[in-house]
Structures are given as C-alpha cells and as structure tokens.
Amino acid sequence: MFYREVGQFKTSYAADQAIFPIRQDRIGLALILAVAFIGIPLVGGEFMIASVMIPFLVLALAAIGLNILIGYTGLISLGTGAFMGVGAYACYKLSTLFPQVNIIVWIIASGLVSCAVGVLFGLPSLRIKGFYLAIATLAAQFFLQWCFVRVGWLYNNNPSGAIEVPLHTLFGIPITGATAKPLTRYYVVLTIVVVMTWFASNLVHGRIGRNWMAVRDMDIAAQLMGIRLLPAKLLAFAVSSFYAGVAGALMVFLWLGAAEPEAFNINESFVLLFMVIIGGLGSLIGAFFGAALIHILPIIVRTAPDALGLSIGSATAEHLTYIITGGLILFFLIVEPHGLARLWQIAKQKLRVWPFPY
Amino acid sequence: MHLLYQIFIDPFMQMGQAPDLLVQTLWEGLVGGVLYALIALGFVLIFKASGVFNFAQGIMMVFAALTLVGLYEKGVPAPLALLLAIGVMYLLALGVERVVLRPLVNQPDIMLFMATFGLTYILIGAGQLVFGGDPKEMPVAALGLPKGAIDLKILGGLVSLQKIDIAAAIIASIMVAGLAVFFQKTRIGRALRAVADDHQAALSVGISLNQIWVIVWFTAGIVALATGIMWGARSDVSFALQVISLKALPVLILGGFTSVPGAIVGGLIIGIGEKLGEFYWGPLVGGGIESWLAYAIALAFLLFKPEGLFGEKIIERI
Structure with missing residues (x-):
C-alpha cells in the first residue's frame, strides 16, 4: 500500500532502464539526500559530524569498493586496508610534491595509484580461487604495510614515521589540516561519497556489473558465454582498489588528519569485510548499513554503561566490546545470512502488501 | 651489477664462509616450521x-x-x-x-x-x-x-x-x-x-x-x-601470539587446505625459507621482511600449483 508501483507506466526504454524506476524510491532517495545535506548539519553537533558521520561515510565508501570485489565478482580479498593505505600515502606524497594543485584532484589521483597497485596484486586471481585467493591477498596486505614502515620516501623521511596532513583550501575555504571545520570536511566527504556511489550504482547495473555477477556465479560458465575473465576480474580489482584508495585518502585527509602505518593494518581489512558481509553481499545500500552498524556499535557499547549508571573499568569495557561485537556478528549471520540489505528488502515487501500479510 | 652480486652471489658466499651460522639458521627455521605446521594442522x-x-x-x-x-x-x-x-x-x-x-x-x-x-x-x-x-x-x-x-x-x-x-x-x-x-x-x-x-x-x-x-x-x-x-x-x-596464526596461513595454502602431509611440508618450507631469507637477503632491503616473505614464497608456489602442493585436484564442472 505504501510502496506500490501499480500505475507507474514506463513509456520509454530510458525510463524502463532507470536505476530507480519506482517513484517511491526516487522520493526516498531525495529525502535521504536532503537529510544528509541539510538535516544532519542542522541538528548534529560537532561530535556527531566529526566522529560519527565522517567516519561512517568514509568506511561506507571503502565497503562499497570491497563489495564490488567480493559481493559482485566473488573474489575474496583481505587486503583492503592496505589499498586504503596506498591511497592515503599516494595522496600525501602527491600533495606534498605539488602543493599548489587542488587537493580534490590529488584525492582522485591517489585512487588511480591505488587502482594500479590493486591490478598488480589482482593478477594471481586468474589462477587462484576461493580461500586460496583470500590468503594470497594477505600478501598484498603485509607487503604494502611493510613498505609504509620501511620506505622512508613514502612519508618524506619524517622521523615519527607518520604522515601529517598540511592545510589545503577549496575556493578559499580550508578543507584539510587543523583549521578545517568539521562541517566543511563533512560536506566534501559527503559530496565525494554521493558521486562515487552513484557511479558504482551505474557500473553494477550495467553491462560491466552483469559480467561481474556472471563471473561470481560461475567463472567457467561465464567464460563459455564469451566473458573474458582476465579483463573482468582485473577491472573488478581496479575499481575496488580505486574506491579503497579514495576512501583511504579521505580517511587521512578529512577524518583523522594524520596517520601511522598501523592505521592500515590487517584489522582494518577485517573490519571492512565484516561491514560487507553484515550489510549484505552484492548490495550497495548494504555497504552503508554495514558501515553504520560496525562503526556505531562500539561507540554505543562504550557509552551505554555510563548512560545506564553502571561504572566498569575501561579495560573491562573494551573486553566486553570484543565479546559483544563477536556475538553480534554470529547473531546476524545466523538470523539473516544475507545481511541487513535483505532485511530492507523484506521490509519493502511488507510495505507493498500492507495491510495484508501477503 | 653490484646489486646482482649482492642478491645472487654474496649470500651464498656468506653461507659457505660460516657453515655453523647456516646450520643455526636452518635449525631455527626448522623449529619455526614445525610450529607453523602444528597451527596449520x-x-x-x-x-x-x-x-x-x-x-x-x-x-x-x-x-x-x-x-x-x-x-x-x-x-x-x-x-x-x-x-x-x-x-x-x-x-x-x-x-x-x-x-x-x-x-x-x-x-x-x-x-x-x-x-x-x-x-x-x-x-x-x-x-x-x-x-x-x-x-x-x-x-x-x-x-x-x-x-x-x-x-x-x-x-x-x-x-x-x-x-x-x-x-x-x-x-x-x-x-x-x-x-x-x-x-x-x-x-x-x-x-x-x-x-x-x-x-x-x-x-x-x-x-x-x-x-x-x-x-x-x-x-x-x-x-x-x-x-x-x-x-x-x-x-x-599473550594475545600477541595470535599474530603467529597469520603466519600459518601461507603454510596452509602452500600445502593445500585438505592435506595433513601438506601442512607439515609447507610448514617446513615456509619456516626455513623465512629464516634464510630474513638472515641472508633481508639486510638488502632494510630487514623486517619476515612479515611478508612467507606469503611471497607461498604465492610463488601457488602460481604453478593453484591447489597447493598436496591439495586435492580442483575439478570444475559446469
């Protein structure tokens, strides 16, 4: 009743092929964008914007990248954290070498650097499959992380070994560095994430996305149907690492402000994998759900005992966070193995047939 | 030329000059390998x-x-x-x-x-x-x-x-x-x-x-x-030990997921290769290569045998 597409006739091919063919979807999307661009800046405080929304958007972007690889192409990767690192270090290097160029250009360019590295490490995927590939991508994770520590050129031989973000402006307004306001940074991140999500959505709904899904479902069958595996798999690696690279650059430049090699360690890769799986494999909206759940959950667990008036030590709280996170992962896998995106689909079906049960 | 010498000749010269060090390195690699093999098992x-x-x-x-x-x-x-x-x-x-x-x-x-x-x-x-x-x-x-x-x-x-x-x-x-x-x-x-x-x-x-x-x-x-x-x-x-289990993963893909002998052989290859590589070739690139060398070794083997050394042959049907 609330979500009924009856009576919405499509009179052209363009309308039929649209990403959002249903009017309610378009309205819903417009509402979400309105909330993100206007609502949250109005009601959200500094903490809300700087520590909840920006990380959420950055992580969601990386999760979209990983989802393209795992959910759409069926190639398991455990090296996303390192590819984010490649983006971050490339952006740092490029922006310190050529400080006069607009930082947005370098953020996109660092995605391209990460893309090239991703293709290089994606090459084994042509011969290695499944969990063997997953472990092979760990080679990328450890090798790149070693580079971040040992290759001094990457961090300009900074004695602390960390990279620090200098001040950059866009239209005269500081967007990176210490003086940038959270709200400005939020708008920059939000715009990039929206544009890149729109791009990914077009990609996965088009011919390339269909190729990927065919490869995911059975690569030999896809090959027999005339899909060339080499370009399809490498393109998936390229796009995925591009997203990861941009997310990494955003993470350091617009969220953290400085980073050490440890920020891109294997735990980061695992956390992103959680987001993709819990959000839903092969679903863009799932990436956002997953990022929201995994990022916000620890914040809630940390603040909940205080809110309830219980006082537990910070160490105990940390251990409890581990147990609760692990338990929730198990819970979600058992209750809804297809992820939160599936819950959203079920909800839409319920809205469609309401008030009848089916 | 000097670089080629450092990579291909010098480490072996060192091995020849100090055989006791080589034996010590091999032994340490062997023990590490056995322990990796146990985790992989x-x-x-x-x-x-x-x-x-x-x-x-x-x-x-x-x-x-x-x-x-x-x-x-x-x-x-x-x-x-x-x-x-x-x-x-x-x-x-x-x-x-x-x-x-x-x-x-x-x-x-x-x-x-x-x-x-x-x-x-x-x-x-x-x-x-x-x-x-x-x-x-x-x-x-x-x-x-x-x-x-x-x-x-x-x-x-x-x-x-x-x-x-x-x-x-x-x-x-x-x-x-x-x-x-x-x-x-x-x-x-x-x-x-x-x-x-x-x-x-x-x-x-x-x-x-x-x-x-x-x-x-x-x-x-x-x-x-x-x-x-x-x-x-x-x-x-301590919980830092769990990092070692990440070292056991290359052992696993090297030997094959389904093979007990594979875990043992893989463990020994990785353990010895890692120690030799770190000791003789590591200084060339600034050391610390133990963290990824095992993966590189396993990857090199996998390119020739995608199911690992002893894994079950992967047969795919449509």
Whole structure:
C-alpha cells in the first residue's frame, strides 16, 4: 500500500532502464539526500559530524569498493586496508610534491595509484580461487604495510614515521589540516561519497556489473558465454582498489588528519569485510548499513554503561566490546545470512502488501 | 651489477664462509616450521571435516595456553591445569558445534568463515576478561618440559640447540603420527574421513554429523593447546601470539587446505625459507621482511600449483 508501483507506466526504454524506476524510491532517495545535506548539519553537533558521520561515510565508501570485489565478482580479498593505505600515502606524497594543485584532484589521483597497485596484486586471481585467493591477498596486505614502515620516501623521511596532513583550501575555504571545520570536511566527504556511489550504482547495473555477477556465479560458465575473465576480474580489482584508495585518502585527509602505518593494518581489512558481509553481499545500500552498524556499535557499547549508571573499568569495557561485537556478528549471520540489505528488502515487501500479510 | 652480486652471489658466499651460522639458521627455521605446521594442522583438521575455514584456530591456541597458565597461576597444579585446559577445549568444541555450526549448516563457505571471525572476537574478549591481558610465563618446568640449551661443536663453530625446541619437534612428530593412525585405523577416524568426503552420504550411512564436528573441533583444540604450550615456552603467553596464526596461513595454502602431509611440508618450507631469507637477503632491503616473505614464497608456489602442493585436484564442472 505504501510502496506500490501499480500505475507507474514506463513509456520509454530510458525510463524502463532507470536505476530507480519506482517513484517511491526516487522520493526516498531525495529525502535521504536532503537529510544528509541539510538535516544532519542542522541538528548534529560537532561530535556527531566529526566522529560519527565522517567516519561512517568514509568506511561506507571503502565497503562499497570491497563489495564490488567480493559481493559482485566473488573474489575474496583481505587486503583492503592496505589499498586504503596506498591511497592515503599516494595522496600525501602527491600533495606534498605539488602543493599548489587542488587537493580534490590529488584525492582522485591517489585512487588511480591505488587502482594500479590493486591490478598488480589482482593478477594471481586468474589462477587462484576461493580461500586460496583470500590468503594470497594477505600478501598484498603485509607487503604494502611493510613498505609504509620501511620506505622512508613514502612519508618524506619524517622521523615519527607518520604522515601529517598540511592545510589545503577549496575556493578559499580550508578543507584539510587543523583549521578545517568539521562541517566543511563533512560536506566534501559527503559530496565525494554521493558521486562515487552513484557511479558504482551505474557500473553494477550495467553491462560491466552483469559480467561481474556472471563471473561470481560461475567463472567457467561465464567464460563459455564469451566473458573474458582476465579483463573482468582485473577491472573488478581496479575499481575496488580505486574506491579503497579514495576512501583511504579521505580517511587521512578529512577524518583523522594524520596517520601511522598501523592505521592500515590487517584489522582494518577485517573490519571492512565484516561491514560487507553484515550489510549484505552484492548490495550497495548494504555497504552503508554495514558501515553504520560496525562503526556505531562500539561507540554505543562504550557509552551505554555510563548512560545506564553502571561504572566498569575501561579495560573491562573494551573486553566486553570484543565479546559483544563477536556475538553480534554470529547473531546476524545466523538470523539473516544475507545481511541487513535483505532485511530492507523484506521490509519493502511488507510495505507493498500492507495491510495484508501477503 | 653490484646489486646482482649482492642478491645472487654474496649470500651464498656468506653461507659457505660460516657453515655453523647456516646450520643455526636452518635449525631455527626448522623449529619455526614445525610450529607453523602444528597451527596449520589444526586448520586442516577442521577444514577437512566440516569445510569451515577456521580463522579462530590462532586464537584457540592462545586461549588454550592462557587457560592453562591462568589456572596454574591461581594455584592449580600443572598436570591438573593441563587436564582442565583440555576440558575447556572440549566445552568450547561443544559450544561451537551447538551455537555456530548447527544453525549455519549448508551456508556458503564465506558465512562460516565470518562466523569464525565472530568466534575469534568472543574468545579474545573472554580470554582477556577472565585471565587479564598482560603476558604470562609458561610454567615450563612444572609441565615436565626441558629447559636450557645444548651446544654442539660442529663445522668449526658453536651451534646452540634449545632443548625446548627439540622437545617441540619430538612432540609434533608424535602428534602427527598419532593423528595419522587415528585417521587411518580407528572407527571414528574413518567416520571423519567419510564426513570430509561427503556430508550427505555420511549422514545416510548413519554417521552423526554433530558428533563428528564436536570431535574434530576438540581434536583441533588439543592441537591448539599443544601448539600454545610450545609457543608459550619460547616466548610469553599473550594475545600477541595470535599474530603467529597469520603466519600459518601461507603454510596452509602452500600445502593445500585438505592435506595433513601438506601442512607439515609447507610448514617446513615456509619456516626455513623465512629464516634464510630474513638472515641472508633481508639486510638488502632494510630487514623486517619476515612479515611478508612467507606469503611471497607461498604465492610463488601457488602460481604453478593453484591447489597447493598436496591439495586435492580442483575439478570444475559446469
């Protein structure tokens, strides 16, 4: 009743092929964008914007990248954290070498650097499959992380070994560095994430996305149907690492402000994998759900005992966070193995047939 | 030219000039390899019988060792603590089967993989909550393990062999032999192999999947406990040890997920290759290459044998 597409006739091919063919979807999307661009800046405080929304958007972007690889192409990767690192270090290097160029250009360019590295490490995927590939991508994770520590050129031989973000402006307004306001940074991140999500959505709904899904479902069958595996798999690696690279650059430049090699360690890769799986494999909206759940959950667990008036030590709280996170992962896998995106689909079906049960 | 010399000639010259150092390096690599092989063995056991890629194996190792040490520190005599730790691993196997495996049966592999991640988090949290996060010392003497080193005078130099390493190698061999006999000769072992071949066929001849899973996870738990004791004796018992389980993953892909001999051979190749590479070639690039060299070695092998050295041949049908 609330979500009924009856009576919405499509009179052209363009309308039929649209990403959002249903009017309610378009309205819903417009509402979400309105909330993100206007609502949250109005009601959200500094903490809300700087520590909840920006990380959420950055992580969601990386999760979209990983989802393209795992959910759409069926190639398991455990090296996303390192590819984010490649983006971050490339952006740092490029922006310190050529400080006069607009930082947005370098953020996109660092995605391209990460893309090239991703293709290089994606090459084994042509011969290695499944969990063997997953472990092979760990080679990328450890090798790149070693580079971040040992290759001094990457961090300009900074004695602390960390990279620090200098001040950059866009239209005269500081967007990176210490003086940038959270709200400005939020708008920059939000715009990039929206544009890149729109791009990914077009990609996965088009011919390339269909190729990927065919490869995911059975690569030999896809090959027999005339899909060339080499370009399809490498393109998936390229796009995925591009997203990861941009997310990494955003993470350091617009969220953290400085980073050490440890920020891109294997735990980061695992956390992103959680987001993709819990959000839903092969679903863009799932990436956002997953990022929201995994990022916000620890914040809630940390603040909940205080809110309830219980006082537990910070160490105990940390251990409890581990147990609760692990338990929730198990819970979600058992209750809804297809992820939160599936819950959203079920909800839409319920809205469609309401008030009848089916 | 100089670079080529440094890569291809100089390390071998060094080996020739100081054979005692080479033997020492080989020995350390061998021992490391045996211990990697033990962790990989736990992975292989579970993967064979339930098709689960058990990421939690590393943390099971730490958890088992921590239970043992934690109980010992609370005043429980060492042998009793050992028994209790085995009991805890049994309870863990029961719990995992009941809570994780049974509801998730027949789900795609990656779901079960993620479930073991969840398990890892729970075990990390629970272990730290109960026993505390600071490193603990393994009661080597109380467990009846030897301490100290034997110095051998060979090849014009001294080679020092830690007794605990020798004990580790012996225990590992006994365990592998025992597992081989268990798999080949006993009734339960045959049932395990039947389950590994085909879950449904095994069910249809009256083998209880649930029971077999408990047994397999319990066996993997015991392997984890033994590994944990060995690693714990070499360094302290702490959660930093779980990093070692990441080192066991290249061993696993090198040897093949389903092969017990593969785990052993893979472990030795990785262990020795890693130590030689770090010692002779590491200084060229600034050291610290141990973190990824194992993966590079495994990857090089995989490009020629995508299912690992001893893995089952992958046959794909449309």
